[in-house]
Amino acid sequence: MAQEMRMAGLSVPAGSAVRHSLEVAELADGSQVTLPLLLINGASDGPRLYLGAGIHGDEVSGIAILSQLCAQVQPARLAGSILCVLVQNPLAFQVEHRIPVGLYLKSPLDQMPIDPWASFPGNAEGNLTERLAATLFSLITTCDYAIDIHTPTRGGRYVPITILPHPSLGEAFRRAEDLALAFGSGYIRRTHAGMYVADGILCVEATRAVVPAFTL
Known part of the structure; x- marks a missing residue:
């Protein structure tokens, strides 16, 4: 029998799921920036998987994919738990752009860095x-594994690809590679250089924190 899943001030009993809006910040007009969470706690023990989409606000297909996927998960048949953040960058999503472009155009220097995907582990x-x-x-660091989902923007077509973190991350990298192989992606990219394995990238910093992760 699984234990309660405790996160973000919530307790999710075994074999159940809960939706929650997690407050991140308050804007100048007093409105809240929130993250939409879906917590799924299986009926039996197992690893915890982080699933995130929409860290670039115009990559909306990943949000739909996660919504449909999580709707099919049956907590009573799940071993382990899932922490799903359907929209990881709500301000960019609202303006249907890769980044919250209004903030950047208003004051580019003050708003740097502007892309959260390349800003991990962040700064409170x-x-x-x-x-x-x-x-x-x-x-992410409360989980055992993480998958960061990216998709083409409008009209785009990409070859399905999994991008692994930097191989220098040792055992955690190997576990991320094992996860990618088990996931069954048609093409797995392993690289030692370039923007996808640079410091600050979500899957790189998660794996460095011993949460094996990849970009999908």
């Missing part, structure tokens, strides 16, 4: 992007 005292990354990272 930093700008809005860094604070968002810090909140996401605090969720």
